[in-house]
Amino acid sequence: MIESLNHLPRPSSDNATLADHFSDLAPPLTARQAAVEASRCLYCYDAPCVNACPSDIDIPSFIRNIHQENVQGAAEKILSANILGGSCARVCPTEILCQQACVRNNHQECAPVLIGLLQRYAVDHAEFDAHPFQRAASSGKRIAVVGAGPAGLSCAHRLAWHGHDVVIFEARPKAGGLNEYGIAKYKVVDDFAQREVDFVLQIGGIEVRHGQVLGENLSLGELQQQFDAVFLGLGLNAxxxxxxxxxxxxxxxxxxxxxxxxxxxxxxxxxxxxxxxxxxxxxxxxxxxxxxxxxxxxxxxxxxxxxxxxxxxxxxxxxxxxxxxxxxxxxxxxxxxxxxxxxxxxxxxxxxxxxxxxxxxxxxxxxxxxxxxxxxxxxxQTFDEQALSDHNAQTLAREGDRIRVDEHMRTSLPGVYAGGDCTHLGQDLTVQAVQHGKLAAEAIHAQLMLNVEAA
Amino acid sequence: MADLSIEFAGIKAPNPFWLASAPPTDKAYNVVRAFEAGWGGVVWKTLGEDPAAVNVSSRYSAHYGVNREVMGINNIELITDRSLEINLREITQVKKDWPDRALIVSLMVPCVEESWKAILPLVEATGADGIELNFGCPHGMPERGMGAAVGQVPEYVEQVTRWCKTYCSLPVIVKLTPNITDIRQSARAAHRGGADAVSLINTINSITSVDLDRMIALPIVGDMSTHGGYCGSAVKPIALNMVAEIARDPATRGLPICGIGGIGSWRDAAEFIALGSGAVQVCTAAMLHGFRIVEDMKDGLSRWMDSQGYRSIADFSGRAVSHTTDWKYLDINYQVIARIDQDACIGCGRCHIACEDTSHQAIANLRQADGSHRYEVIDAECVGCNLCQITCPVQDCIEMVPQDTGKPFLDWLHDPRNPYREAS
Known part of the structure; x- marks a missing residue:
């Protein structure tokens, strides 16, 4: 319990009543609402919404799929660009991203298309029989991912997809990062964050080890020795x-x-x-x-x-x-x-x-x-310096208190990549972290495959 | 205010909006409601010989637009399924109660003289203002040698029309089927038979959709389906063309035309009238929204006529006919170029991709520093096809601007590039 607040009273309402107060802030669309909203999309070419999406989701295309009653196709399109499309649909500040760019913001067009809610509709209703993405043949490569937040999960999923084996080292008892521990309860309700983690891990080839804290019982040096590459998705824990x-x-x-x-x-x-x-x-x-x-x-x-x-x-x-x-x-x-x-x-x-x-x-x-x-x-939030206290970690180049990375999410240490809030790149958003993880995975994959060819 | 009253083929009506022969005019109850709502006339749902037709269930299916608006309805309903006697009795009473409205009776009996000779005096005795010959019904009745089976053979059209003119003194309107190659052949046949007017179009053979789970087309009867007749706004362009074809055919010049096909607004009606109609018939729009729509149609048409200075329907009926011609008479030297109103443009890029992929690569996509787009017409590449204007979601954003080419009128018949040109 929160020690420093223990002297305070407890809420007067019972749990059931309070739980009602934390139901969906933006209720999901019904099938009818989704159809109506999808029909408002103009199917723009070189669409501004796509350019505004940090994770490159082909928005007009998935909305068209919804409108043509191909919800599974819509969901697969979303998830292929952003494996956490379900939580991003809930937590993205769409008002400053895709929906701000929608051409229907024009004063003659009344209002932007509700892209976030449509994305949620697609992902929530896809009902896949099996994980939609099949792993490539095993590469024999092993990658360590530190942090099971959006960046780490995204990176791990993409790496597993490419046929690599991944071990995620996570400090907390549950995976999901801020989706599990840090988002307002009425934005991501019930156990969605865990269900999404389960979905991501469904692809196979990903092992999650909990209670693993970099700088405490884990060091970057060891990870570099034991794995073919390391991805740091540490977040900002202080x-x-x-x-x-x-x-x-x-x-x-x-x-x-x-x-x-x-x-x-x-x-x-x-x-x-x-x-x-x-x-x-x-x-x-x-x-x-x-x-x-x-x-x-x-x-x-x-x-x-x-x-x-x-x-x-x-x-x-x-x-x-x-x-x-x-x-x-x-x-x-x-x-x-x-x-x-x-x-x-x-x-x-x-x-x-x-x-x-x-x-x-x-x-x-x-x-x-x-x-x-x-x-x-x-x-x-700020960087938890303890995490980068071992010898190798201390040599990482920094940008302010964050880890410096290039556009391929490479840190100053060869084979060590980073993404999400712990890096200086982009905005501190879930969707940005997912994109970082994805880009890092592609860069790691490209590098490892290059090494294989060279060998 | 403009005067909406008409006299069409000798039939007077307070306005040109009539209900077509169809379910909305099936019985006295509906027709009285229509007259109460303000319709200028009705064509009573087609009568036939007893025993009355028997209908199946279900009967309609639809073709939808992206917002689930109904673009067209397909039906497999037959002519009246009530006895001749009941219909005649109701028609007599309604006409008596509503003397100022046009009441036309639609008829369909076998293609033998005796049948027509028998039914026509009965209809005339009701006091109805005219008859309409249903030569167009595309389903159910042709199998029995009626409806479109007659309408598709000009000789039959002429023959039956002549019988009607012989055994009946009422104006005869011949309703034409669009399920033919050249609508003028049917109109000419009706004209030769002595028809007082033609009405068109009847419904178009159609299947609207297929239930992909059951693998049965719609509408479904048990586990089977059949083609029906298509109507509603989707057929309007086809109907308008057929009306214009007849209106500008020298062989039928002056033959009154009652326009039918997807009319749902005053503007639709005005367009049919401009292309040569003297009255119009409505069905699908009423079936979708109820009889109340006539109020808006009358009000809108009347205000538009006032704004144009037209005092009566006759003032503008056929005004667009002389501007409708064959392709070979068009001016080859006429040139328009698209112009995009940058203030109205919302940057959706639809004009660009349509032109780039499927037309003339005449709209440039210029990405701006702020990530937005600017679309500009490349004048030298634009052929003036209108596609960008069509695909643009913003009304009036793209204008097709006529260019001063400095060249004189030139049609294809005289164009030097035409190897078969006529000497000028």
Whole structure:
């Protein structure tokens, strides 16, 4: 349980009622809705939506398949480009990707085609008898994949498809990464994340070993020795800190820790509830945290950000969700002090008002206090340095705190590839991670096959 | 307001919108509802000799567009399945109650003089305004030597028409089947037989679709199917052409034409009238939406006529006929070129790929720095085929602009490139 929040009360609703609050945020399309929506697609040539999709899904083509009642064909087309097409359909910020590019955004066209929901419809209704992709003849090559998140799963699947054997080393008890532990519960509901993992592993040739932590019981050097190639899909496992006094007092918690707990909870009624919550941050994780706390029954949820609305990382769509849940968005306020009661627990936070002066964020000297039972930090994730602590890992070239990779996802170490949030490339999105994993697998495959030919 | 009333082949009606002989005009109940809704006339569903026809179940199937809109309906229903006596009694009463509406009776009896001689006086006695000869029904009746079996043989058309003119004083409208090669042959035969008008088209032989699980075409009767008659908006282009062919045929010049085939809006009706129709008949659109559609058709037609300065249907009937000709008389030197309104363009690329793959490679795909596309017509390559305009989802985005070529009118008959040209 979340130690630092144990003193808080529990939600007043029972588990069944609370579970209802965490059903699909965007309910799936019915067959009729899918048919109507599919018919709105103009089947563009050189379609802008495809160019906007980080994982290169042939969107007009799969929508046409749906419209022609070939749902399995649609799903196979999606999955051949993005093996996690089911979760991407749920978690992708389509409003800034494919759907933003849809030509039907034009003011004369009313609204974009609901590409995400159509993708979900196809993948959810495909009903394959067997895994749709057949492995190539065994290459005899073995590849280590570190991390069973979207990047690692995508990479492993593509490698297995090409006939290689893969061992995934995963720290947590379950595979799936953020889909399993980090996404708002109402975006990926029930056990979908695990069902998707099962589907990915169905291809064969992939072994997942749990409790394997790079930098603890695993080192990059060993992996390089034992395998023909290594892929690092480590994610960003450390939450940024405020650097304030009392940051570790009861009542202060990283939002990702709470979301993880919430997603794994069998009884939502046993989760600590902060009736008055402060969420610090401006990204989608901050919104997820605030909205979930509101759905658990919190009466007063404040999302506080030190800059303005226009600077927020969360999309307009996400901000709208927050507002719908009566989450208050407070901007231009910077955390100054964690306020504690006489038992040493959080009772609120003092903020300094901020403003931009000459392009620099500065405090105005004015402060204010917000009462709160808990403070959730969602000010960004950062690299867990422990993971790259062995000798070989320390030599990896970095870009800021991330691992530097080229367009083929190659790191500075020969035979070592990386992808997803732990690299500096692209946006920190599930779909981006899937694409990285896929590209890395293709690069690994090409390199290994080249070596075979040369030998 | 424009006057929508007409006098067609001697039959008066308050407007040119009539219901065609079909299920909507099967009995008094429907016809009264139609008149209440405002239809100018009806053609009562085809009467025949007793015993009445027997119908099967099921009877209709459809061809759908991408949004499940019905493009066309196929039916295997026969002529009336009620006795002659009931129909005649109802017709008499309805005409009495609705004297200002046109009430035409559709007829189909065996192709023998005695049969026609027997039924015509009975129909005339109802007070009906005219008769329409069903020479077009493509299913069920031809097997019995009626319907399209007659309509496909010009000599029979002429003969039966003549019998009708002999034994009946009412105007005779001959309904033509499109299931022939040259519609003018049927129209000329009707004209020779003394017809007061022709109406067209009747339904087209069709199979709309196949149930691929059961491997049976639709509509399904038990575990079998049969071809039916096709109607609805999908047949409109075929009907319009046949109407125009007759309208511009010197042999039938002046023969009144009642246009039928996929009419569902005032614009459809106006088009049929412009190509030579004096009245129109509607069926499928009413079957899909109910009789209420006539209100919008009357209102729309009347407003459009006002906007054009037409005071009556006759003012514009046939106005497009003189602009319809044979290909050989078209101006070879006329040239249009596509122009894309870049402000209206939504960047879907459909014009580009259509032209690139299947036409003249005349639309360039210029990728912009922001990842969007700009599509531009390459004037020198454009032949003015209209395909880009057709494939564009945005109305009026692509305009076909006439070019000043500086060349005089030249048709193929006089074109130097024609090895068989006529000396000018």
């Amino acid at each position: 939450s940024r800190q405020l650097g304030l006094a009392n940051e570790y007092a009861p009542g202060v918690l990283a939002a990702t820790d709470y979301i993880c707990e919430l997603r794994q909870a069998e009884d939502l009624n046993r989760l600590p509830l902060a009736n008055r919550s402060i969420v610090l941050g401006a990204g989608n994780t901050a919104i997820d945290m605030a909205v979930q706390m509101a759905r658990l029954g919190a009466q007063d949820v404040n999302l506080v950000y030190r800059r303005g609305i226009e600077d927020m990382g969360a999309t307009e769509h996400e901000q709208h969700i927050a507002k719908e849940h009566q989450v208050r968005l407070l901007t231009w306020a910077q955390p100054e002090q964690v306020l504690l009661d006489d038992q040493g627990r959080v009772r609120g936070m003092r903020f300094a008002r901020t403003q931009m002066i000459d392009g620099r964020l500065q405090t105005t000297g004015e402060t204010f206090e917000l009462a709160a039972d808990a403070i959730f930090k969602a000010i960004g």
